[in-house]
Amino acid sequence: MSFAIDLEGRRALITGAGQGIGRAIALTLAEAGAAVVVNDIVATAADAVVEEVLDAGGKATPLVFDVTDYGSVARAIEEQGGVDVLVNNAGNAGVDGLVTPTNFVDTEPDDWARYFAVNLFGTMHCTRAALPSMIANGWGRIVTLVSDASRNGDAQVAPYAAAKAGAAGFCRSIAREVGRHGITVNCVSLGTIETDALAAARPQTPEGIERSKRLLKAYVVRRWGTPDDVAGIVTYLASPLSSWITGQTYAVNGGFTFSL
Numbered sequence: 001m002s003f004a005i006d007l008e009g010r011r012a013l014i015t016g017a018g019q020g021i022g023r024a025i026a027l028t029l030a031e032a033g034a035a036v037v038v039n040d041i042v043a044t045a046a047d048a049v050v051e052e053v054l055d056a057g058g059k060a061t062p063l064v065f066d067v068t069d070y071g072s073v074a075r076a077i078e079e080q081g082g083v084d085v086l087v088n089n090a091g092n093a094g095v096d097g098l099v100t101p102t103n104f105v106d107t108e109p110d111d112w113a114r115y116f117a118v119n120l121f122g123t124m125h126c127t128r129a130a131l132p133s134m135i136a137n138g139w140g141r142i143v144t145l146v147s148d149a150s151r152n153g154d155a156q157v158a159p160y161a162a163a164k165a166g167a168a169g170f171c172r173s174i175a176r177e178v179g180r181h182g183i184t185v186n187c188v189s190l191g192t193i194e195t196d197a198l199a200a201a202r203p204q205t206p207e208g209i210e211r212s213k214r215l216l217k218a219y220v221v222r223r224w225g226t227p228d229d230v231a232g233i234v235t236y237l238a239s240p241l242s243s244w245i246t247g248q249t250y251a252v253n254g255g256f257t258f259s260l
């Protein structure tokens with residue numbers, strides 16, 4: 001048996017791959033041989049990542065659509081002729097960027113909608129559009145990025161946590177429906193991953209710095225995660241090596257929480 005991850009001949013769509021974790025996943029999947037389809041709602045961001053992949057000798061094309069718009073998603077994936085690997089990465093607060101921590105009692109239903117639109121419905125839209133070609137080919141991999149906030153709970157991000165928990169529950173159910181077609185469906189649950197956007201948004205006030213230090217002590221490995229910490233496991237779950245793993249949620253969190 002070979003342990004090399006070989007995705008040669010596979011088309012892998014990564015949503016929200018114009019920056020951060022999605023960008024790292026696109027670069028790593030391309031390094032493993034996949035022809036990556038780099039989605040983002042921001043065309044220039046998708047183009048820049050495609051350039052990076054091509055410069056590194058990989059295969060990539062941009063595919064601009066809004067994951068919250070099912071019509072655009074379905075059209076774009078159909079025009080591609082389907083995909084073999086789908087990574088549901090677009091998330092957080094969607095086009096508005098990162099999650100804004102707010103006590104639930106200070107929010108209204110309109111504030112919740114954007115979290116559901118991108119993290120839950122975006123995942124459902126892309127999965128719905130990607131499944132027909134996977135079923136026809138008798139092979140597919142779906143990996144969805146969720147959050148430890150959805151497994152463990154986290155104050156001030158309840159609508160986001162609820163949307164991610166919904167996405168994880170959705171993926172477990174889809175795993176049961178499509179396993180017989182050679183399609184696996186898994187989630188990766190993240191602790192704090194130090195993306196450029198997150199580092200730039202971290203408050204540099206004395207209280208903000210103190211809060212970060214306190215939070216970091218809860219991470220057994222004593223550092224924030226990096227996008228590359230995520231890209232490795234996603235690439236493994238996208239590969240033929242993981243064909244007997246489905247319906248699972250893997251925590252990638254430096255030991256922030258443990259699960260049985």
Ligand SMILES: NC(=O)c1ccc[n+]([C@@H]2O[C@H](COP(=O)([O-])OP(=O)(O)OC[C@H]3O[C@@H](n4cnc5c(N)ncnc54)[C@H](O)[C@@H]3O)[C@@H](O)[C@H]2O)c1
Pocket residue numbers: 015016017018019020021022039040041042045065066067068088089090091092093094095096097098118122145146147148189190191192193194195197198
């Ligand atoms: N960074 C973390 O600490 C962390 C922790 C837990 C979970 N996550 C999850 O990991 C994933 C990636 O996180 P990140 O920090 O790299 O995100 P990010 O916000 O830095 O990047 C998200 C990308 O998605 C794109 N995007 C947003 N809305 C879109 C839409 N409707 N359609 C298409 N593209 C869209 C954005 O333009 C952006 O390029 C998200 O699902 C996030 O919820 C991140």
